[in-house]
Amino acid sequence: MRQTMRQVQEQYVDVAPGVRLWTERRGDPDAPALLLVMGAQASALGWPEPLVDALAEHHHVIRYDHRDTGRSSRPFDETPYPVTDLARDAVAVLDGLGIERAHIVGLSLGGMLAQLVLTDRPERVLSATLLGTCALSETPYVRPDGESVPVAELPGIAPEILEMWARPVEDHGLAAELDRRVEHWRLLSGGRLPFDAAYFRELERRVIEHAGSYAESSAHARADSSGMLRTAELAANRVPVLVVSATAEPVFPPPHPQHLAQVVGGARLVEIPGMGHALPPTVHGPLEKAILDHTLGHVLDGE
Numbered sequence: 122m123r124q125t126m127r128q129v130q131e132q133y134v135d136v137a138p139g140v141r142l143w144t145e146r147r148g149d150p151d152a153p154a155l156l157l158v159m160g161a162q163a164s165a166l167g168w169p170e171p172l173v174d175a176l177a178e179h180h181h182v183i184r185y186d187h188r189d190t191g192r193s194s195r196p197f198d199e200t201p202y203p204v205t206d207l208a209r210d211a212v213a214v215l216d217g218l219g220i221e222r223a224h225i226v227g228l229s230l231g232g233m234l235a236q237l238v239l240t241d242r243p244e245r246v247l248s249a250t251l252l253g254t255c256a257l258s259e260t261p262y263v264r265p266d267g268e269s270v271p272v273a274e275l276p277g278i279a280p281e282i283l284e285m286w287a288r289p290v291e292d293h294g295l296a297a298e299l300d301r302r303v304e305h306w307r308l309l310s311g312g313r314l315p316f317d318a319a320y321f322r323e324l325e326r327r328v329i330e331h332a333g334s335y336a337e338s339s340a341h342a343r344a345d346s347s348g349m350l351r352t353a354e355l356a357a358n359r360v361p362v363l364v365v366s367a368t369a370e371p372v373f374p375p376p377h378p379q380h381l382a383q384v385v386g387g388a389r390l391v392e393i394p395g396m397g398h399a400l401p402p403t404v405h406g407p408l409e410k411a412i413l414d415h416t417l418g419h420v421l422d423g424e
Contacts, residue, residue, distance in 0.1 A: 311397025
C-alpha cells in the first residue's frame with residue numbers, strides 16, 4: 122500500500138479563453154492519476170473527503186470545479202457553451218496539470234462526460250468507472266428474458282425529484298437554502314439506507330463556503346446537450362470500464378446500469394445494495410472497494 126501524502130495542492134487551470142477551473146490534487150504525484158468528475162451544477166466538494174483520502178492512498182487524485190460551479194469561472198450567461206465542452210474541460214485539466222493518462226470516475230453528468238472522454242480521447246484514459254448515469258447509446262437494452270427494450274422506454278427520473286427540480290429556487294436566506302438542499306439529498310438518496318441529514322447539511326455548508334455564495338447556477342441545465350451520442354464508439358471501446366449499479370438509484374434507476382454495461386465494449390458491472398444518487402458515509406467503503414479493485418487490478422495487469 123502506498124503511503125498517503127496528506128498535503129493538498131490547489132491550482133487554477135486555464136481550459137479555454139476566459140475559462141479558468143479550480144483544481145485540487147492529493148496523494149503521491151508519482152502514483153497513477155485518478156480524475157474525479159462530478160455531476161451537473163456540482164463542485165468538486167461533492168466528492169466526500171473520506172472517499173478522496175481513501176483513493177489517494179493508492180492514486181494521485183484530482184478533483185475540480187466544473188465551469189459555473191465552486192471557484193471556477195462562470196461564463197455561461199455571457200458565453201453559452203454546450204455540454205460537450207465540459208468533457209473537453211476534463212482533458213484540459215489533465216493537460217494543465219501535466220498528466221498524460223488517468224483513471225476517470227464520473228458520477229451522473231460526470232459519468233456522461235467520462236463516456237465522451239472515453240470515446241473521443243481513449244488514449245488519455247487508463248480506466249473508467251461510471252456511476253449514477255445513463256448510456257450515451259441508442260442500442261436497446263436486452264432484458265434477461267431476451268426481450269429488447271428501446272432506450273426511450275427505460276425508466277425515467279423519480280417524479281418527486283422532477284417536481285423538486287421544476288420548482289423555482291427562491292432566496293429565503295442561508296438556513297432555508299440548507300434545508301432545501303438537505304431535502305434534495307434526501308430524495309436523491311433513494312430511501313433504502315438511513316438518511317443522515319446532519320451529514321448532508323455539513324457537506325452543503327462546506328460547498329457554500331468553498332464557492333463563497335449559496336446562489337446556484339442553472340448553466341448546465343441550460344447548456345446545449347446535442348451531439349453527445351456515441352453508440353458505435355462505446356460498442357468499440359477497449360478501455361477497462363466498470364459500471365456501478367446503485368439499487369436505490371432514483372435518477373437513472375435500474376436497468377440503466379445494466380444497459381450501460383451491455384452497450385460499452387468490455388464493461389463489467391458491480392452492484393452496491395441500497396445506494397442511491399448520493400454518496401453518504403454508508404456507501405463510501407463499498408464504493409472505494411469497487412473503484413480500487415477496478416483501478417488497481419488494471420494497474421497490476423501491467424497497464
